[in-house]
Amino acid sequence: MKSNIRLYTNIGAAAVLLSLASCNVQKYKAPEAELPESFRDITQQDIAQDSMQSSIAKIPYRDFFTDPTLVSLIESGVKNNNDLKVSIKQIESAALSYNRSKWENVPNVNLNLANASINRPSDNSMNGQMFGQLLGKRYIEDYGSTVNISWEADIWGKIKGRKESALAAYLQTQEAAKAVQTQLVAQIAQGYYNLLMLDTQLDITNQNLKLVDNTLRMIIKQQELGITTSLSVLQQENTRDQMLATIPVIEQSIKIQENALSILTGKMPGEIQRTVKLVNMQTPEYKSVGIPAELLSYRPDVKSSELTVRQAFANVKVAKAGMYPALNITAQGGLNAFNFKNWFDIPGSLFGTVAGSLTMPLINGKQLKTQYEQSKIAMEQSEINFKQTVLNAVGEVSNALANIESANKQEVITVGLVARSDKAVTTSTKLFQQDMATYLDVITAQNNKLQAELSLANIKFQKVNSIISLYRSLGGGWN
Secondary structure, eight states: OHHHHHHHHHHHHHHHHHHHHGGGOOOOOOOOOOOOSSOTTOOHHHHHHHHHSOOGGGSOHHHHOOOHHHHHHHHHHHHHOHHHHHHHHHHHHHHHHHHHHGGGGSOEEEEEEEEEEEEOOOTTSHHHHHHHHHTSSSOEEEEEEEEEEEEEEOSSSHHHHHHHHHHHHHHHHHHHHHHHHHHHHHHHHHHHHHHHHHHHHHHHHHHHHHHHHHHHHHHHHHHHTTSSOHHHHHHHHHHHHHHHHHHHHHHHHHHHHHHHHHHHTTSOSOOOOOOOOGGGOOOOOOSOOOOGGGHHHHOHHHHHHHHHHHHHHHHHHHHHHTTSOEEEEEEEEEEEESSGGGTTOTTTTEEEEEEEEEEOOOOSTTHHHHHHHHHHHHHHHHHHHHHHHHHHHHHHHHHHHHHHHHHHHHHHHHHHHHHHHHHHHHHHHHHHHTTSSOHHHHHHHHHHHHHHHHHHHHHHHHHHHHHHHHHHHTTTTOO
8 A cells, every 4th residue: 555655656756847847848838920011102101191090991891881782792792601601610619629629638438238248258268267157156146336437637738738739710700700700891892893893884985975976967967968989987886896796795794793792792603783974973982091010910811821820839839749748647436246136236246446647659660759840830821921921912912002102193194185085075066067087087977986985984993992901901891
């Protein structure tokens, strides 16, 4: 009995010493990312303004977008989009894994309700002859009900490391869902504005088609009067038919875009109701883009990449702890009897055992060492991926800002071009009626007007599309 007490005392002392040694385990430190003070082409005045205002990424999509139809589409997508639902289910699964990891410090307890066996050895065997002499029968019965307990002391933080890894994986699924929602909001908004742009293209084409038809009637009238030839009529008819041929293409694009929006909002392909025109649309404002450092705390993919580093760090701890001694304590107790009628005879059938073991791997083909080295490489890779994710994020914001600046400059020029083209159509039509201009002048003016108006509509769409990309690249749309 004293030797057993001494054994358990020695094991306990060893556990205490190992626990004290484990206090030197390295703590996780978030990786550093080299970030500029501001995004490219941002002036000092803009930097001062951004420091006083919050980034647009912090604005909820319900406030960033003012069109009620668009907000309704986005809310439908957030509620019904299947890709987002899958991401949410992944969060639930990861949450269960994390909750399970919390129980790894708790001893495993198994209850064997009933175990009965009858062993009948050969009469010619030693056991058979001994049974006959000692028990007076050729078989032996065994009845038992036991409770088994096993527990591993978390000396080196191996179990804690697993829990940290599970927590990082759980948080990653949350960031992944945010990233899916951010992308979803941007896709719905861009699809909606593309639909408005296609509507505008169809309206512009129909309006210009009326001008062409009016001109065609004038040319036909002049042909009847002998003022012009049939060639003029044929040229104008070709111009009309070329415009007519674009209408089915635009209508096809409208239906395809409506179908895509319906699918994004979790509905069957169908018509999308809209009441606003692109020319009357209020462009989302971006008063401040913030500073690049905010991407680390607000952009979901950047946060997810940092959590990957955190998970890899925890895996390194687990792999390293696997090479150190492990303290396991087991206990067993219950009822045991060789006779059924004595099975539940208490306290006569009660029994109990306790054992402790301190084991350490010695030769395992360098498997544990290799796993440890591989886990360190995986952590280094995750740190590199994190830096690249940050680099890509800053690049996306800078590209969006460049696109917005370019669209603003193009819009100023194209607005003037549309005004002059409209004036040219009016002037050429009047001159043609007075026989002071040819039908080619009229056709050229009408084509220029059509192309200028289509270009302006496309530039407006590109501008709002770039603003939406900026909103997404800053991390907006998930809150």
